[in-house]
Amino acid sequence: MSSHHKTRAVLLTTSILTLPWLVANAQEDRSEDVRIEETIVVTATRGEQQLIDVPASIAVQDTEDLLRNGFTYGTDEFRGVTGVFFRRGEGDGDEFPFVSFRGSTGTEGSLSLVDGIPIIGLYEETQTNLIPYEAIDQVEIVKGPVSALYGRGALYGATNYITRNPDGDAVRTRLTAGSDDYYRGDLSLERAFGATGGVMLAGTYEDYGGWREQGGRTLWNLFTKANVDLGSDTTLSAYANYNDRDSDMPNGRPLGADGEILAFDGGDESFIGYGRPNNRSQNWLTALKLEHAVSDALSLAFTGSYRDMKRDVFLNFFDPWGVNLDAGIVGYNGFRGATTQKVWFGEATARWESGRHNILAGFSAEQSDITEFIGWTGQNGFTFACGFTYYLVEVDYQSGDVLNANHPCFVTDETRTHT
Incomplete structure (x- = not known):
């Protein structure tokens, strides 16, 4: 047999042998496509709709998949999402993150929600550290404006964190450990009753020692949710979340004129600064939603939410004007900010569906009360006696x-703002 005929025979035999494998994989691919089409999303249209039918560019992240792939940190939900760029924020990393939708230049152009309720921090910024990730079922990321549906802030996009519904009896536990004394434990309990009723309890404790002094943190998060049937056409859901976070703040490393890091006692892991810089936050989030089907075509929904956020932060800001390398001195400004924000949110919507027609109407109202204290510490005064300094800590x-702690112009937590 010629080499040409031998080659054709080998190819034919290989094709016959691999045909069943190709058919099986094609069936698996089709089944995966079906699963994708059956993914239900609500963010882009404010109503349940299959992902493939949503008239918007939307990405859906399943939190179980994220956890299996190493998701451990706020903003990890944006990993791999095309058109969205994110950068870790100040403080503990997931505070004040920068999230850009399709090249937008600021986070204020996007909106974060939990079950459709806006979650905005003290200064209109997104704070992913307020979100109860262990109770989230999926994250829906809309790339494009949805201000007509959600109002404020959603000019470039929106991220909606959908909490799990307790639809069965389950116990979930997860233990994690890592380097630098990192430990985390997650526990959730679910119990179903009735057709759609159920209750869920979830909790997280995290302790991180940090790779250097003043680099640790502790976190408590407790979440509970309940769904109750009030009749064949009426359902009530309510949840509450408490978050307590205490993070130490390490110092910045002083640099010499040549840009090299200056050596100091204790090495890289030691802390050089004033006091104990830290960031402490305590947050309450409660929400209630009542849904009633008036008829097959008309449904009503009423939502209420209350948030109470307390934050106390003490920081050392590097002061280049207070540097005297010949004397071995670096300068800092001591800053303290204590803020409380209380937010009441209410919303009512009506949806009418008949055939191909779908009409949604509603209104929302929000009230935010903020109390803020800002104080500074250091040697302060634009006089010869005070050295023309602005809260300098040498x-x-x-x-x-x-x-300079004993200098007559040295003050502690001097009030600059109280509103």
């Missing part, structure tokens, strides 16, 4: 001692 970068 620190010996080798020993860490505060050198």
Whole structure:
């Protein structure tokens, strides 16, 4: 047999042998496509709709898949989502993150929600550290304007965190450990009753020692949700979340004129600064939703929410004007901010569906009360006696001692703003 005929025979035999495998994989691919089409989303239209039918560019992230792929941190839900760029924020990393939708230049152009309720921080910023990730079922990311549906802030896009519904009896536990004394435990309990009723309890504790002094944090998060049938056409759902986070704040490393990091006692892991910089936040989030089907075509929904957020932060800001390398001194400004925000949110919607016609109407109202205190610490005064300084804290970068603590112009937590 010629080499040409031998080659054709080998190819034919290979094709016959691999045909069943190709058919099986094609069936698997089709089944995966069906699963994708059956994914239900609500964010882009404010109503349940299959992902393939949504008239918007939307990505859906399943939190179980994220966890299996190593999801451990706020903003990880944006990994792999085309058209969305994110950067870790200040403080503990997932506070004040920068999220850009399709090249938008600021986070204020997007909106974050939990079950359709806006979750905005003290200064209109998204704070992913307020979100109860262990109770989230999926994350819906809309790339494009949805201001007509949600109002404020959703010019470039929106991220809606959908909480799990307790639809069965289940116990979930997860233990995680890592380097630098990192430990985390997650526990959730679910119990179903009735056709759509149920209750869920979820809790998280996290403890991180940090790779350097003043680099640790602790986190408590407790979440509970209940769904209750009030009749064949009426359902009530309610949840509450408590979050307590205490994060230490390490210092910035002082640099010499040549840009090299200056050596100081204790090495890279030691802390040089004033006091104990830290960031403490305590947050309550409660929500209630009542849904009633008036008829097959008309349904009503009423939502109410209350948030109470307390934050106390003490920071050291590097002061380049207070640097005296010849004397071994670096300068800092001591800053303290204590803020409380209380937010009441209410919304009512009506949806009418008949054939191909779908009409949604509603209104929402929000009231936010903010109390803020800002104080500064250091040697302060634009006089010869005070040294023409602005809350300067002089620190010996080798020993860490505060050198001007006994100066007559040195003040502690002097009030600058109280509103």
